[in-house]
Amino acid sequence: MRTVALVPAAGKGTRLGGALPKAFMALGGRPLLSWAVAGLRDSGVIDHIIVVAPADRLAEAQEIAGPRASVVAGGAERADSVRAGLAALEGAHHVLVHDAARALTPPSVIVRVAEALWSGEDAVIPVLPVTDTVKTIDEHGYVAGTPARATLRAVQTPQGFRVPVLRAAHAAALAADDLTDDAMACERHGVPVRTVPGDPLAFKITTPLDLRLAESLVAARAD
Numbered sequence: 001m002r003t004v005a006l007v008p009a010a011g012k013g014t015r016l017g018g019a020l021p022k023a024f025m026a027l028g029g030r031p032l033l034s035w036a037v038a039g040l041r042d043s044g045v046i047d048h049i050i051v052v053a054p055a056d057r058l059a060e061a062q063e064i065a066g067p068r069a070s071v072v073a074g075g076a077e078r079a080d081s082v083r084a085g086l087a088a089l090e091g092a093h094h095v096l097v098h099d100a101a102r103a104l105t106p107p108s109v110i111v112r113v114a115e116a117l118w119s120g121e122d123a124v125i126p127v128l129p130v131t132d133t134v135k136t137i138d139e140h141g142y143v144a145g146t147p148a149r150a151t152l153r154a155v156q157t158p159q160g161f162r163v164p165v166l167r168a169a170h171a172a173a174l175a176a177d178d179l180t181d182d183a184m185a186c187e188r189h190g191v192p193v194r195t196v197p198g199d200p201l202a203f204k205i206t207t208p209l210d211l212r213l214a215e216s217l218v219a220a221r222a223d
């Protein structure tokens, strides 16, 4: 049963505001993409890696990703990049979609997702309990409601899928412009999505504050 990782790394990193696209920004002297790929390799559950990179950085991405990896060009939105990666996927039973931006994801999270897939699940996502109270608001900025916090989870990657399931879900969601993760395409397609425990270290590096946190974690490791 071949398990392939697909790594969306074609975003601009607008919120991080760096000089390079986010996946190529340095963390502890290495690109974020290099950390994400290393975590996937260290998990021992991934047979091949497909990196989805900006069209003008394919060679650079290949050099970072190393052997047993291929690189394809991404699209305008994250979902377009995932579809580009899926189009390049051959002969895999399972796919783990893992954001380059979650550079410090512990291999144990990757293993948990893969093992749930191998046990027969169609779709698996790592989640964490939410610590903030979360509210929905209306278009005027007034509170519309407060979902019960105990039922809420923050969602991480890698998100794992049986390949034909994710292909069908993303094809059906082609017209949607509001997908914030891949599981959403599956939910809308009627696919049950299983949750497994995530890890705080799998946080997404989105803002300069996140990168500072990641830098201090990496520095502490080196000590």
Ligand code: CTP
Residues within 6 Å of the ligand: 007, 008, 009, 010, 011, 012, 013, 014, 015, 016, 022, 023, 052, 074, 075, 076, 077, 078, 079, 081, 082, 099, 100, 101, 102, 204, 205, 206
């Ligand atoms: N991504 C991608 N293709 C896109 C947009 C995003 O492959 N068109 C990837 C990013 O490279 C990142 C992951 O999807 O690894 C999660 O996206 P996000 O954190 O939003 O990264 P960016 O889109 O790069 O950041 P921003 O939204 O701040 O521009």
Ligand code: MG
Residues within 6 Å of the ligand: 011, 078
């Ligand atoms: Mg983005």
